[in-house]
Amino acid sequence: MAHSLFDFLKPELSQVLTEKGYPSWRAQQIWEWLYQKGALSFEEMSNLPQNMRAFLAENFLLQRPVQLRHEVSKDKTEKWRLVLEDGNSIEMVLIPEEERERNTLCVSSQVGCGVRCAFCFTGTMGFVRNLEAHEIVSQILLARDFLKDVGSAHQKRTLTNIVLMGMGEPLHNYSNISKALQILMDPSGLAFSKRRITLSTAGVVPFMKKCGEELGVNLAVSLHAPNDAIRSRIIPLNQHYPLAQLMDVCRNYPGINTARRLTFEYVMLKDVNDSKVHAKELVGLIQGIPAKINLIPWNPWPDAHFETSPFERIEAFQNVLENLGVPAFLRTPRGQDISAACGQLK
Numbered sequence: 530m531a532h533s534l535f536d537f538l539k540p541e542l543s544q545v546l547t548e549k550g551y552p553s554w555r556a557q558q559i560w561e562w563l564y565q566k567g568a569l570s571f572e573e574m575s576n577l578p579q580n581m582r583a584f585l586a587e588n589f590l591l592q593r594p595v596q597l598r599h600e601v602s603k604d605k606t607e608k609w610r611l612v613l614e615d616g617n618s619i620e621m622v623l624i625p626e627e628e629r630e631r632n633t634l635c636v637s638s639q640v641g642c643g644v645r646c647a648f649c650f651t652g653t654m655g656f657v658r659n660l661e662a663h664e665i666v667s668q669i670l671l672a673r674d675f676l677k678d679v680g681s682a683h684q685k686r687t688l689t690n691i692v693l694m695g696m697g698e699p700l701h702n703y704s705n706i707s708k709a710l711q712i713l714m715d716p717s718g719l720a721f722s723k724r725r726i727t728l729s730t731a732g733v734v735p736f737m738k739k740c741g742e743e744l745g746v747n748l749a750v751s752l753h754a755p756n757d758a759i760r761s762r763i764i765p766l767n768q769h770y771p772l773a774q775l776m777d778v779c780r781n782y783p784g785i786n787t788a789r790r791l792t793f794e795y796v797m798l799k800d801v802n803d804s805k806v807h808a809k810e811l812v813g814l815i816q817g818i819p820a821k822i823n824l825i826p827w828n829p830w831p832d833a834h835f836e837t838s839p840f841e842r843i844e845a846f847q848n849v850l851e852n853l854g855v856p857a858f859l860r861t862p863r864g865q866d867i868s869a870a871c872g873q874l875k
């Protein structure tokens with residue numbers, strides 16, 4: 530059976546080639562075609578001998594997922610629904626930020642999600658399956674194909690940042706995420722700096738340390754509550770990894786300091802976690818951790834039992850944090866009109 534080439538790290542590809550009697554340095558050429566030139570067929574790989582192109586075409590695939598639907602928000606956020614080989618579908622979101630000259634791709638890591646946070650639309654699906662490394666890598670390749678298609682020389686639209694904040698809990702799919710990120714960060718491939726990649730987790734404690742040590746990407750932790758009672762109610766995973774454990778691993782996340790802070794995400798849920806008392810309790814909880822807090826107005830979805838906090842309450846919450854010395858940012862929801870905002874993917 531043919532395998533996707535996007536499942537192979539470069540040394541793994543070299544090894545396959547050597548076993549078949551081809552020189553291992555050819556892996557570098559193939560890598561350039563895949564990740565620098567965005568080749569869509571083996572035929573294009575003009576510096577490879579014909580017999581090698583035939584061998585690759587017989588044994589490997591370089592297909593991207595099929596695009597089922599592409600929607601563009603009035604704020605220019607774009608969302609794709611992608612169909613995988615087995616018929617399951619996922620969504621990915623491209624968030625342009627012109628003033629910061631940034632294009633951020635929000636990537637999915639699973640079909641559905643087994644964490645089932647009460648406020649998240651993806652959670653209502655439950656866990657369907659983990660994405661393979663090639664299904665993660667090819668989301669980035671698709672976005673790059675797309676940006677090249679529409680970007681003129683003046684626009685210079687290129688993909689600059691990746692966030693693992695789409696569907697799924699990335700740290701419940703560590704081995705595939707790890708492989709995909711190694712491919713993305715390989716300097717001779719897609720060459721993303723670890724500082725331009727952010728992984729968001731609901732708090733899978735045992736894999737957080739591993740992620741910091743092995744991958745070194747930025748970490749965003751979905752905190753969303755100042756104490757165990759509230760957090761366990763909205764994030765069932767908190768019953769396995771309560772706040773004392775979570776804070777301990779955050780405090781020791783490799784490479785964080787006041788210049789490179791950990792991010793805590795905090796979704797503002799009316800009358801659940803949004804009072805000034807909660808804000809003070811939150812400051813106490815994260816004391817001593819070099820962190821910043823992103824306040825996310827909750828994004829609605831059908832039949833949810835939550836409401837977004839009123840703007841004044843979010844502002845008051847933010848003021849408490851800032852007055853106590855914690856940097857706090859209010860995240861403007863992007864792509865709400867096409868259900869592309871945080872927690873609206875399904």
Ligand code: SAH
Binds near residue numbers: 650693729794
């Ligand atoms: N599973 C990971 C990453 C995907 S979710 C995680 O939970 O961190 C990305 C972010 O969106 C998380 O902080 C998540 O808590 C938040 N989120 C989920 N549903 C939301 C909603 N309806 N409105 C706003 N943010 C939401």
Ligand code: SF4
Binds near residue numbers: 645649651697
């Ligand atoms: Fe899963 Fe994250 Fe949604 Fe929770 S918020 S259900 S962990 S995708």
